[in-house]
Structure formats: structure tokens, C-alpha cells
Amino acid sequence: MNKITKELFFEETFNVYQNLYNRVYLRQSPLAELLVPNTNPKLKAQNLHSLLLKSINDMRPSPGAPVTSNEWRQHRLLVLRYVDGLEPQAVADQLAISRRHFYRVHKEAVEIIAEVLWESYIARGDVSVADVPKRANVQGDDHLTSLRAEVEHLTGQKSNQRCRLQDVVESVIPLVRIMAHQKGVVLDVHLESESIYFGVDAVILRQILLGIINHLVTLLEGGKIFITIEPEADTYQLRIVGHGYRTQTVDLTKLTTVNELASINQIVLYLAEQTAHYAEFRLQAPTVSPRAVLVVDDNEEVAQLFKSYLNKNDYRCMIANSGEEAIQLAKTMQPYAITLDVMMPDIDGWAVLQMLHNNIETRHIPVIICTVIGAQELALALGAHALLEKPVTEQVLIATLEGLGYPAVT
Template sequence: MPNVTAPASAEFVAQVADAYEHLYDLVYLRTHPLLRLPQIDQRLPAKERAWRLHQILLEAIEALDPGPQAPTQSRTWRRHRLMVLRYLEGMEVQAVADDLGISKRHCFREHEVAIAAIASLLADAGSNHSEAEPAPDGGSRAEPGRLELLRLEAARLARSSHQAPLAEVLLGAVQLAGEMARRRGVHIRLEIAPNLPPVAADRNTLRQLILGLLSHLLERLDGGEIAVTGAAHAGCVTLSLDSFGVATALSAPAAQEAQMRLSMLHELAAVQNIRVQSTAGESGALGFCLELATTRPRTILVVDDNHDALHLFERYLTQHNYQVVMAQSGAEALEKAREVQPFAVTLDLMMPGRDGWDVLQTLTNQPATQHIPIIICTVLAAKEMALSLGAAAFLAKPVSEQALIEALEALG
């Protein structure tokens, strides 16, 4: 996280807090005071500046991430986790507090500190922001257009995580759209098949897409219902968003703007190889049908000579759609790592024969396995040594389910 030279003013902090409360209301953001941030090109139309502000706010949450090496439940870890749960996962305050194991009052205090930290980051970034470099011909460098901005951002996200838990994303999106739905008198009904497999998409991009489609439908409804349904098929999941109720007529300019936003959403979907089709019911009600490819479960090689520890990790991992391969000795771990080529290895250090230190050095130095991330899980106080020898992360035993999953998700 960048060094913060000075705290932001109380007025600026309040503006940042307000922007996060309306993070997914791009219409509201078009007139927001933060549109004056130096990082936002003032030559762009208001709707495109609102989109850029939205992205800046998401990136600011990422900037709070202390990384997988940060101790779980440290202040920096907790504040980043809080912002992710509140504004990316769409969880209510009480649910966030429960997840973090703190009181609701404490959660509000941590939220205030996190918002202040982000405000300082944004203020510091603004003060260091320079004007665009002049083009070789002496003119100003052209800013990318609306779709170019979208493609750049979506491409960046496409290079990150490629596995999204669809059920969690849908639940979070519906919760985030809840306030807009209440204002429109619309009920959003979520009906999805149990145990939907993960889909091949970036989690944040998928959430943006679903929220955008829900907003598109909500803008046209005056009361009624939106049904969100999903089911798994061979190699894919189909997702339907169907509206029922009285559709409101849009003025010509509003209809044109809505169509432009819909084009942006189709562009976002295309980058993630998600098929989106518009549908219409007999009454003319609008809807969307999405087809998302599923992913094969990632394989984790769990290495520990303790039988109970192996099966505890197996239980943790299978609940999150990971496939588990187990090894109870160093020699077995090296053999299975070469054969299976797992997504990652969790490695205990204290084992008879070839111990974890030997396995770590061998895996990180062999061409066939040196690309595999290794997460050390041990009772030994050896974090610095493990990381210096090439481990991707270090978890002190006893390892919680949450700490293990977060360490794996941090690998991308």
C-alpha cells in the first residue's frame, strides 16, 4: 500500500464514503463530487467519468490488500476483508461483522478507518497525478473511448482469477441491487439449483455484468418481479434473468443511453467468453439468458504425515470445489507433484525422512515443478525462512478454513 503523506479532509472522507454507498449506481455517480479527481479525464462525458470513478473505487479496495503473507485478523487484513465483503460481496453489516468475528459496533469503527485509509490513498494519488504526456506531434495524447476503457479494464480482470463461485456472486449481486429494487417496488427472486459448479469467469467482472443487467431491467419496471434462475448442464451453466410487471416507457434520449450501457455490458461479457442473449416474454417483458462455461476443479496436493490434518484439509477444500490429492511423506509428495501438476501444494515441514524443507527446495528447483506455488503450513515459527526459500505463502497451524481458502484465492 502506498505511503500516505497526510490524512484526507473530513469532507473528502465523507465523499468517499458516500461514493461507496452508491458504488453500483452509475447514474448517481454521474454527478458525484469525486468526478473531479485528477485521475479522471474531465474531457470524458459524465457517464464515462462515472464508470472511471467506479473502477477507481474498486482498485482502491485492492490497494488495501496486505497480501497473503499478512497475518489473518491483523488490522490491515481485517480492513481489506471488510471492504471486500461489504462492497464486492454485497454482505450486510451484521453478516460482515459475523464473518470477521467482531461486534457490529466494532465493524462500523473498522469501516470508518478503512474508508479514511482509502480517502488518503485517493488524495495522495491525486496529488501525484500528472497531466497526460504530450503526443509526439505536440498535441495531447488521446484518451481511449468508452469501449476502449471497458476493454482495457476487462482485459486486466481477465488476466486475474478465472474461477468464480456463481451462487455466491449471484447472492451478492441481488443484495447489492436490493435498494434500487425496493425504490422501484420490485421483488428480486433468486432460484438456483443446489451445488452450482464454479464458472470460468473473473468474479468481479461477473458481478459487474449481473448487476448491470439487473439495473437495466429495474429501470424499466414499475413494480413487479425479476426472477433469477440458474441450472448446470454439461460443461456450462445457464442463467436467466426474467422480468414480470408493468414496463415503463423511456424517452428517446433515455432509451439511447440505456442501449449504450447494454452494449457496454455485452462487451464486458465477450471479454470473459460469456454468451448473453436478450429475451422477451409474451407481454413484452425483457429478460436475459446467459451461458457460462464451467471450470474443472483445481487440484491441491496436501502434504502432511498426520492423517487427521490431511482429512481436515480435504474437508476444507472439497467444500470450495477443489480436488484434493494427498501425500503422507516427502518422497510421495515429490512423485505426485510431478505426476499431477497441481494448482498448489500445502506442505507441512515436520515429517520423517525427507522433511518439508527438503521437499520445498526440491520442488522450487526442479523445472517440472518450480512453477507450482507452495503454501507452508506448520507449527514452526519459520515464516521468513520459508518465504526466502521460495514458498508462496506461510500459514501457522492450526490453519483455519478461511485462512487456507484465502491463501489459495490470492494465488489467482
């Protein structure tokens, strides 16, 4: 049986909860061997997953505990986050707390579970209690708290976290190419032609990739670093492989911040394989589809202009040249947003806006009125989210769409 310090045990408990629905990660986690030993290897991930969910259920306070108590808040937070699968901000909204408060309560709750699991581990005699290091690591805890606060500050300024994977990879390569050239390392990049979007912030993903590639470059003397994108079940995986003469093995302690950054942002990152001349990292994150915008305008030139704006900014465009067509497409395609011209034959934009707003199937779709008529108060009163006066520039249109604050279509 492998042994583990209490500090690493606690750290890995946080990691397995962050990857609760990633069976590959759970199967490879040291906790799978420590907490569910003597289990069929094919069932290790499932059994660890079940144990982690049971641990949340076991935290449920007694019936006499006040519903406003911290115990109930900790339990409810874990249920919303890991059983119901809500994102941190959604959990914070449900509990009426700030995102910063969410991370503090989350840390407290997972530490309680980690303590219980640790006690069950040492009760089997796998480690001496006298040898257990203290959990308190003020510097490490402060570092993680600061990192989470910085991530919260960055992501909190953006309504939708999404980035095109190919763009992020391509932005990283020039930064590491000079150092790679000095070490005689060739960067071999093969990316899918089809756009792939990860539901994470581009700046954060960029820092993670820089950290991994930079570490591999420092280990190699000559050789190659291969970067490829491969399909994996219903998502995609980024493979970063260092191949050649290595001066030393991968030192995961030097990637602690990179791993923490990945964990905080629901990115699965792990060292998949390591040999004398080979080291492979794999990265996986939730994927999102390009957001679809329905452009409603009887002027084909304006519609095509909007389409060019949208395509350049990673939106998918659908066009309706009449009010009737717009209502049908809105019902069937459920776009992220609708841009709506007012002066159209047959059914004008105001009538279309009312129909969309009064229909249960379409009332949730934000509508942006685009017109030469300045009637903002009327537009807002009828349910529009914004009014833009024509001619509409690319910058104004994209800024308005990004500011809607609605989730991307997945």
C-alpha cells in the same frame, strides 16, 4: 435483406470476433444474414465463422513486408487470439507488448477487417455509400477505451480470474430488492446447490448482473424476475427473465456499457426472447473447476485444519500423510499447488521436494513448504515457491496460494 449502418456494422464485427466460437451467438448475429445470405440456416454460424477466420488469413502481409512491421503485428495478434485461442495477456506476452498495447493493436486490426467486410457488403447494393455514417465516434471510442483500461486495471491486480456464480448472484439481490419492492416486482431466485465457477472477475460479473436486473425492474409494473442457472453443453447458463406487465420494451441502447463489459471479458450476453409480457436475457462465461491443493502432512490435525481453510475459500483439498503417497498423488492428480511439511517419517519434506522438482511430471507444480524450521533460503534453492512458518494462519495460506499466479485447473 436487413440494412445496417456502418457504425453498427463495425461494432458487431468486434462482437462476433469476441464470440467466434459461440455458434448460438453467430447464428443470431445480424452479420450472419448480411455477410452469408441465402445460406441454410443450420450452416449460417459455421459459414460466418469460416469467413471471419478467412478474413484473418487474408490480412497476412506480403512476403516482402518486414516482420517488425505493424501489419505483421496486427495479423499475428489476431492469429494468436482467435486461431490459437490465447487469452489477451498470453497474446501480449507472446508479442512482448503491454496489455494496453494489445487492446490498441486489436482494435486497429479488427477495424481493418470490418472495413473490408463492409466494402463487400455495400458492393452488393444493400446500402447506399452516400448514406454511410462516418466511423469516427470519438466519444464512443473514448468510452470503450476507458472501460477497457478500467477492466485491465482491475483484472491486472489479480493472478486468477474466477468467481463462484452463486455468490455473485446472491450479493446482487439485496441491492436490487428495494427498488423491485417499490415497483411491486418479486425476485424469484433458484440456484444450483453445486458450486459453479466462472473464469471471470466477480466485480465485473456483479456489475453486469446489476445492469440487467436493474433495467428489467425499471420496465415492469408488478410481475416477477426469475433468475436460474441451467446446464448448457459443457458449461452453465444464467437465465434472467422478466415476466409481467411492461411499461416499455427492452432498450438495448441503455445496456451498451453492460454489453461492452461482457464482450471485453469473454462473457456471452444476449436478449434471447422478448414478447409483450416477457423478456429473457441469457449469460454464459467460461467455467473453471475449483483448484485442487495437495496437503502433505503426517499430522492429521494439521492436515484437517488446512482442509478447513481451503474448503472455506473455494479450493478442493487432497491429503497425503506420507512422502511416498504425496509423490503418487502429485503425479496422478496434478494439483494446483502442494503444501509440504518437512518433518515426516520415512521420507522427509526436503527429499520429497527434490523428487517433485526433479520429475518432469511434477516439477511445474508450485510447492509451499510449511514448517517450524526457518530455512527459507534452502527451500527456495531446492525449488520451493515459498516457505511458511508454522503455525500457518488461514489468511497467510490463502494469500500465498492466490499469489502464485498459476492458471486455475479447467
